[in-house]
Amino acid sequence: MNIFMREMKAYRKSLFIWSVGILFLIGASMAKYAGLSTTGQSMNEILTAMPKSLQAIMGTGALDISKVSGYFGVLYIYLLLMATMHAAMLGATIIAKEERDKTAEFLFVKPVSRTSIICAKLSVAVVNIVMLNIVAGISSLYLVGTYSEGESVKADIILAMSAMLILQLLFLTIGSAIAAISKKPKLAVAISTGILLMTYILSIAIDLNKKLTLLKYLTPFKYFEAKIVMNGGGLERKFIILSLSIVIIFSLITFVFYRKKDLQV
Amino acid sequence: MNIIEINHLTKTYGHARGIVDVSFQVKEGEIFGFIGPNGAGKSTTIRTLLALIHPTSGSAKIFGKDCIDFAPDIAKEIGYLPSEVFYYDNMKVSDLLKYAASFYKKDCRTRMKELVEIMELDTTKKIDDLSLGNKKKVGIVQGLLHEPKLIILDEPTSGLDPLMQQRFFDLLIEENKKGATILFSSHILGEVQRLCDRVAIIKEGKIVTVEKISNLRENNYKKIKIEADNASDNAFVSIAGVNNLNVDGNLISFIFKGDINTVMTKIADMEITNIWIEEPDLEEIFMHYYESED
Numbered sequence: 001m002n003i004f005m006r007e008m009k010a011y012r013k014s015l016f017i018w019s020v021g022i023l024f025l026i027g028a029s030m031a032k033y034a035g036l037s038t039t040g041q042s043m044n045e046i047l048t049a050m051p052k053s054l055q056a057i058m059g060t061g062a063l064d065i066s067k068v069s070g071y072f073g074v075l076y077i078y079l080l081l082m083a084t085m086h087a088a089m090l091g092a093t094i095i096a097k098e099e100r101d102k103t104a105e106f107l108f109v110k111p112v113s114r115t116s117i118i119c120a121k122l123s124v125a126v127v128n129i130v131m132l133n134i135v136a137g138i139s140s141l142y143l144v145g146t147y148s149e150g151e152s153v154k155a156d157i158i159l160a161m162s163a164m165l166i167l168q169l170l171f172l173t174i175g176s177a178i179a180a181i182s183k184k185p186k187l188a189v190a191i192s193t194g195i196l197l198m199t200y201i202l203s204i205a206i207d208l209n210k211k212l213t214l215l216k217y218l219t220p221f222k223y224f225e226a227k228i229v230m231n232g233g234g235l236e237r238k239f240i241i242l243s244l245s246i247v248i249i250f251s252l253i254t255f256v257f258y259r260k261k262d263l264q265v
Numbered sequence: 266m267n268i269i270e271i272n273h274l275t276k277t278y279g280h281a282r283g284i285v286d287v288s289f290q291v292k293e294g295e296i297f298g299f300i301g302p303n304g305a306g307k308s309t310t311i312r313t314l315l316a317l318i319h320p321t322s323g324s325a326k327i328f329g330k331d332c333i334d335f336a337p338d339i340a341k342e343i344g345y346l347p348s349e350v351f352y353y354d355n356m357k358v359s360d361l362l363k364y365a366a367s368f369y370k371k372d373c374r375t376r377m378k379e380l381v382e383i384m385e386l387d388t389t390k391k392i393d394d395l396s397l398g399n400k401k402k403v404g405i406v407q408g409l410l411h412e413p414k415l416i417i418l419d420e421p422t423s424g425l426d427p428l429m430q431q432r433f434f435d436l437l438i439e440e441n442k443k444g445a446t447i448l449f450s451s452h453i454l455g456e457v458q459r460l461c462d463r464v465a466i467i468k469e470g471k472i473v474t475v476e477k478i479s480n481l482r483e484n485n486y487k488k489i490k491i492e493a494d495n496a497s498d499n500a501f502v503s504i505a506g507v508n509n510l511n512v513d514g515n516l517i518s519f520i521f522k523g524d525i526n527t528v529m530t531k532i533a534d535m536e537i538t539n540i541w542i543e544e545p546d547l548e549e550i551f552m553h554y555y556e557s558e559d
Contacts, residue, residue: 002367010353102351106407109315110368111340262318265347 003120056207073226091175099185163224173250273323298461344413359388
């Protein structure tokens with residue numbers, strides 16, 4: 001419990017900054033929407049006139065951005081990117097930092113097993129990503145609701161946020177597993193964010209090239225897409241199962257590898 | 266009873282050598298020195314004992330239990346001071362000490378207060394703002410506040426001023442009298458000689474010898490340097506126990522082992538301008554052990 005409290009305190013500031021970032025992203029985007037919605041259909045026409053590749057990169061694709069649900073769908077991709085980035089970095093640092101900051105010789109000679117240390121740290125990380133998710137969820141519900149003009153988006157937003165939480169968990173455990181395996185603790189964060197960006201780019205590539213569709217299993221960004229979720233498509237069960245299996249596998253990897261690890265001090 | 270029992274412990278890092286076939290025992294109530302030059306494998310051995318790293322082969326027992334399998338259990342009664350102290354920078358000293366104490370299921374407050382006073386530690390400061398010596402003091406307090414049965418120290422004196430070093434040694438002697446066993450690693454022969462009952466000497470990952478300090482004393486080596494106007498080595502060549510004799514201008518230097526009086530009477534007969542008699546450094550002691558092996 002002491003490690004849990006200590007880590008909660010250590011990540012207070014970082015969580016606050018990320019929350020402000022998320023809040024700003026949603027606030028600024030919705031303010032833009034206020035301007036955009038008055039131009040009516042014309043914005044949509046400009047977007048559809050753009051090359052398909054550009055649409056894919058911007059994440060608009062099949063979304064009708066003149067409607068608030070469609071607009072939020074585009075915003076959601078950036079929210080997702082930010083939240084998963086936070087999760088991957090958090091997962092990697094919370095595990096790797098004792099070695100990176102050379103405090104391992106303090107913590108790991110105390111009468112606690114490595115398993116319980118990792119348990120406490122991962123719990124803190126989960127609490128942090130859930131809190132960031134709640135911040136994103138509440139501010140989306142509130143700010144999007146302001147512009148919804150009768151369009152019912154609440155259920156879709158809640159669904160999108162649950163999908164986001166699953167992906168946050170997924171990247172959190174990827175980050176922690178990499179930190180547990182990596183022999184160079186300083187590289188753990190770089191590798192985890194690198195993997196995140198690669199899977200994101202892959203998801204864009206799949207949008208651009210139909211032949212790559214089968215690769216969608218390799219990139220979590222394809223598991224729960226805004227254009228499906230926001231259009232009432234819900235979350236696909238097979239991807240929920242796939243995501244949660246990945247979460248379990250990477251958590252196990254974190255525990256197993258960290259227990260056998262030679263700590264760098 | 267043996268508090269520490271190390272059996273054929275080997276640790277290699279890829280191709281790099283760590284330690285090879287290290288074995289020794291530390292008895293209950295002993296102050297045991299562990300001495301060797303930097304990079305000889307002292308820290309590797311200690312980190313294996315503390316289960317920070319895992320042995321490639323061999324094993325070690327502390328309090329009769331395997332040091333890897335029962336690490337959290339053993340750790341309850343171990344106090345450890347690493348050679349370089351690093352703590353959470355943005356924490357206050359008092360918070361860090363409380364955090365350290367929170368891992369032990371006993372009330373450490375009284376002892377913590379005493380130690381803070383002895384080491385003259387300012388607990389209101391942030392770790393970040395502390396000098397190396399003060400960080401070391403934090404290390405000492407957090408390592409001893411739970412009154413451990415086994416104290417493991419890895420080059421503990423670096424960064425401490427002589428006064429604090431003395432207080433720290435007094436503290437260790439006091440803990441030892443109360444029953445604590447101490448493993449004291451160092452590359453400074455003097456401090457080990459002052460404190461320890463027995464020493465293990467390690468070089469290039471291997472234990473060269475495990476000796477009583479009193480035996481080392483009998484092998485008392487002196488490094489003698491004499492400045493004289495008409496220097497020649499004639500006077501000393503014939504004395505048994507003179508090694509590495511060297512004449513450079515009007516400087517004569519050699520290493521001597523044996524009855525110091527035989528050399529002193531020779532020197533008394535000479536007209537000298539200056540004299541230095543020093544403890545040889547550790548390397549020179551090691552040379553003795555390697556020579557005697559050949």
